[in-house]
Amino acid sequence: MMEGWIIVDYTKYTLLYLIHKVLKYYEGAEMLSQLLANSTSPLILISGIGILLLVISNRITHVIDKTRELTLKMNKEHGTTAQILQTEIRIMMKRAHALRVSMVSLCTSILSSAFLLFFAVLEAFNEGVYHYVGSTLLIVSVLGIAIAATALLKDVVYSLHALKLDLHEIDLEEND
Numbered sequence: 001m002m003e004g005w006i007i008v009d010y011t012k013y014t015l016l017y018l019i020h021k022v023l024k025y026y027e028g029a030e031m032l033s034q035l036l037a038n039s040t041s042p043l044i045l046i047s048g049i050g051i052l053l054l055v056i057s058n059r060i061t062h063v064i065d066k067t068r069e070l071t072l073k074m075n076k077e078h079g080t081t082a083q084i085l086q087t088e089i090r091i092m093m094k095r096a097h098a099l100r101v102s103m104v105s106l107c108t109s110i111l112s113s114a115f116l117l118f119f120a121v122l123e124a125f126n127e128g129v130y131h132y133v134g135s136t137l138l139i140v141s142v143l144g145i146a147i148a149a150t151a152l153l154k155d156v157v158y159s160l161h162a163l164k165l166d167l168h169e170i171d172l173e174e175n176d
Contacts, residue, residue, distance in 0.1 A: 039117055039120045039121065041138070042113040042114070042116040042117035042120060042141075043117065045109070045110075045113040045116075045141055045145075046110055046113045046114065046117075049106050049109050049110050049113070049145065050110070052106055052145075052148065053103065053106050053107070053110075056099055056102050056103050056106065056152070057103075059095075059099055059155065060096065060099045060100075063095050063096050063099065064096070066092055067089060067092040067096070070085050070089050070092065071089060074086060074089065084165055087165055088162050088165055088166070091161055091165070094154075094158050095155050095158045095159065095162075098151045098152070098154040098155045099152075099155055101148075102147075102148040102149075102151035102155070105143075105144040105145075105147040105148040105151065106144060106145070108144045109140070109141045109142075109143075109144030109145050109148070112137045112138075112140040112141040112144060113137070113141045115137050116134055116137040116138055116141060119133050119134045119137065120134060
């Protein structure tokens with residue numbers, strides 16, 4: 001035995017050990033980079049859909065107010081005017097339905113994007129195990145936006161039809 005000798009472990013200071021530490025740091029940075037890249041899309045989807053929900057909420061409020069106004073007006077009118085107002089109220093109900101479909105599909109899209117964000121975090125730590133789940137959720141989210149856009153287009157068509165009924169006495173072709 002060597003008494004009085006201090007044994008120093010130089011393995012902590014070897015080049016291989018330092019390379020190992022650098023690679024561990026790089027793997028952590030790469031995982032963080034992957035996590036940020038995977039979570040950016042759902043966050044942008046959620047904020048964009050939130051703006052669309054605000055627009056649809058305003059449109060629904062307008063439809064409700066206009067329907068109430070038309071109902072009060074229809075109760076005071078008789079004859080042809082009452083029939084026109086009744087047709088406009090039916091159009092308003094179609095608009096309300098289209099806006100409801102749009103609102104539900106956007107809420108589904110937001111929920112899907114939130115789950116997508118959750119699975120993006122899990123995927124960063126589990127190296128692609130949840131890839132198919134994330135892809136499916138992204139497709140559901142985009143489909144929700146597409147359905148909402150289609151319903152909004154229907155709302156615009158119904159609005160133009162109601163405008164045409166409002167202007168039924170005016171011959172627009174004479175002005176062209």
